[in-house]
Amino acid sequence: MLNVSEMKKSLLVSIWFMFLTFPIMVIRVNPIEKIVEWRWGNMFLVGIGSFILSFIWRYFIRQKESGLKKVEMGEKIIPFFEKLRSGDSIYLRSLCMTLSCAAAVFPFVFSTYQTTIMTTVLMYVVLGLGLNIVVGLAGLLDLGYVAFYAVGAYSYALLNYHFGLGFWTVLPLGAVLGAFFGILLGFPVLRLRGDYLAIVTLGFGEIIRLVLENWNEFSFGPSGIANIPRPSFLGIQFSLQQATVYQYFLTIGLALCTIFVVNRLQDSRIGRAWIALREDETACQAMGVDKVRTKLRAFALGATWAGMVGVMFAAKTTFINPASFTFIESALILSIVVLGGMGSVPGVVIGACILILLPEYLRAFTEFRMLLFGAILVLMMVFRPQGIISNVRRTYELKGVPGRTLRD
Amino acid sequence: MRTILEINKLSMDFGGLRALDNFDLKMNEGEIVALIGPNGAGKTTLFNCATGIYAPSGGDIFLSPEPDRKIRINSLKPNIITGKGMIRTFQNIRLFPNMTVLENVMIGRHCRTSSGILGAILRNDSTRKEESGIVDHSYKILEKIGLNHFVSELARNLPYGAQKKLEIARALATEPFLLLLDEPAAGLNARETKELDTLIAQIRDEEKISILLIEHDMKLVMSISDRIVVMDYGRKIAEGPPDEIRINPVVIKAYLGEEFVA
Structure with missing residues (x-):
């Protein structure tokens, strides 16, 4: 394996990396003593490091390719998650039990800080699942999803400010408003596909944010709205710590509810129509599926969850301003869906965990945090482009064929 | 015999190009009609106009599902x-590649079922019943077409011939009375074409579905059709039973050129 051409390749890689990192790893300007430090040692380390890493990289690429070849040869490689699903349900059940126990005791074992992070993760799980309906199932690339999140958050903040409405009243209202805005966006983009759709939805997201930023009389502009009450429980007011725990469980509830609903939708007549729409719009319509209705349903049902999470978000942070709803937020949610696996519910859950927890726990690496985060994303997309858990089509039980699922 | 499809003076323009020029066609119940003509004659355009994918520039299309009903479908x-x-298949296969074979057929049931969002979430009795009805009906069609051993395979993994059959199965799931087939035999080998021949006859005789097909395989066209309509430059140049069309000088001229006309 260690032949000359391999060595040559790695050598080139290491030279390239030494060159790339030269300005930041080697040169340091010391402004106090007004000298330039040359840290040649760093360059040496980068060279050695990239030399070794390039070998490891090629090893994994080869592994991946041989895996692909095996699939082409007809060998079936069953990935871990697939085994979990098709194998004994005892594994699955025990995993679920462990997870739910862990989730239940989490806020009592870990600090408030950790609980807040977990609440954030769960919110992104719900956002990811919502966007998954639009992007993963119906195949409509929506880059302005954060707009519906903003609609939810501002509807709670404003309705509370002006009319004193409570969290529980606004939660369903937020969902309805989210769905309404979903349809509002849906109508003009019915004819658009692919890139064009992405651009228009991107614009829609920005319009909502800019309106919130500039219409001072309505939304109080960039200074935002403060003192939004936390959710109450039968009129009891909690301390900050109790409220955090309470909110954590509320978000778990919402996440479970979302998983349940999205799962059912996916396996229904409507879910099938969404997938068919994604696969071939013209054929789908020719086979009798109402395109307009199906698309609007996807937009509305996707936006509903963002509206609800928006309300939760406003209640959690107690302060919102337009800066929380920038494009980068939409991109993050979209990455969760793509990284997790388009159209796959467990995939989105794991994707949200990775994308929200990683930057949080990588804080130890301070300035390298985002660099590492980026590197992990790139690696993911190289080695598992279909996402962590790819969507597996459902198999059906048939009445006429006793005791046989259609899998075999 | 009752007319089920009536096309009157249909025209379709793409900019300066006239793809269909005052085209007339009548189809009777239980008939198999073949539409033939050189490449670019406007056959697929006719299908696209009839099934609503294009809006025709002029003329009328009437469909009559029941004896005393006539609907303008332009x-x-x-x-x-x-x-x-009225349902069609596509010339270049347009299945849903990442759905299973069964699911592809199940999509065909969409327009004959009605459960909505609430039904999907609550999964009440009527939704469950409807859903299992969809599965059973779809499976029966696959059995009839002979694709039942592929049910849970993804559509894109099917061999070409099976994909062509699946398109027909998916179309049948919509319970049509008129089936438009766009080059069903294209790319099939001799044995598969023969199977297709039997299948088309079977669909007409057992399901009582009338069939309009575009086809270039003359052997298939001659053996199966009751009537042949020949198109060229968007116009109907000949119409009649197979034996008549075979010796029609206008048709021979359109296909082979002036010098071949005896």
Whole structure:
């Protein structure tokens, strides 16, 4: 394996990396003593490091390719998650039990800080699942999803400010408003596909944010709205710590509810129509599926969850301003869906965990945090482009064929 | 015999190009009609106009699902037309590649079922019943077509011939009374074409579905059709039973050129 051409390749890689990192790893300007430090040692380390890493990289690429070849040869490689699903349900059940126990005791074992992070993760799980309906199932690339999140958050903040409405009243209202805005966006983009759709939805997201930023009389502009009450429980007011725990469980509830609903939708007549729409719009319509209705349903049902999470978000942070709803937020949610696996519910859950927890726990690496985060994303997309858990089509039980699922 | 499809003076322009020029066609119940003509004669354009994918520039298309009912379908959307009972297949296969074979057929049941969002979430009795009805019906069609051993395979993994058959199965799931087949035999080998021949006859005789097909395989066309319509430059140049068409000088001229006309 260690032949000359391999060595040559790695050598080139290491030279390239030494060159790339030269300005930041080697040169340091010391402004106090007004000298330039040359840290040649760093360059040496980068060279050695990239030399070794390039070998490891090629090893994994080869592994991946041989895996692909095996699939082409007809060998079936069953990935871990697939085994979990098709194998004994005892594994699955025990995993679920462990997870739910862990989730239940989490806020009592870990600090408030950790609980807040977990609440954030769960919110992104719900956002990811919502966007998954639009992007993963119906195949409509929506880059302005954060707009519906903003609609939810501002509807709670404003309705509370002006009319004193409570969290529980606004939660369903937020969902309805989210769905309404979903349809509002849906109508003009019915004819658009692919890139064009992405651009228009991107614009829609920005319009909502800019309106919130500039219409001072309505939304109080960039200074935002403060003192939004936390959710109450039968009129009891909690301390900050109790409220955090309470909110954590509320978000778990919402996440479970979302998983349940999205799962059912996916396996229904409507879910099938969404997938068919994604696969071939013209054929789908020719086979009798109402395109307009199906698309609007996807937009509305996707936006509903963002509206609800928006309300939760406003209640959690107690302060919102337009800066929380920038494009980068939409991109993050979209990455969760793509990284997790388009159209796959467990995939989105794991994707949200990775994308929200990683930057949080990588804080130890301070300035390298985002660099590492980026590197992990790139690696993911190289080695598992279909996402962590790819969507597996459902198999059906048939009445006429006793005791046989259609899998075999 | 009752007319089920009536096309009157249909025209379709693409900019300066006239793809269909005052085209007339009548189809009777239980008939198999073949539409032939050189490449670019406007055959697929006719299908696209009839099924609502294009809005024709002029003329009328009438569909009559029941004896005393005649619906003008010019401006209707494709899914509505499918709902009325006319369905098509595509020349270049357009299946849903990442769905299973069964699911592909199940999509065909969409326009004959009605459960909505609430039904999907609550999964009440009527939704469950409807859903298992969809599965059973779809499976029966696959059995009839002979694709039942592929049910849970993804459509894109099917061999070419099976994909062509699956398109027909998916179309049958919509319970049509008129089936439009766009080059069903293209790319099939001799044995598969023969199977297709039997299948088309079977669909007509057992399901009582009338068939309009575009086809270039003359052996298939001659053996199966009751009537042949020949198109060239968007116009109908000949019409009649196979034996008549075979010796029609106008048709020979359109296909082979002036010098071959005896």
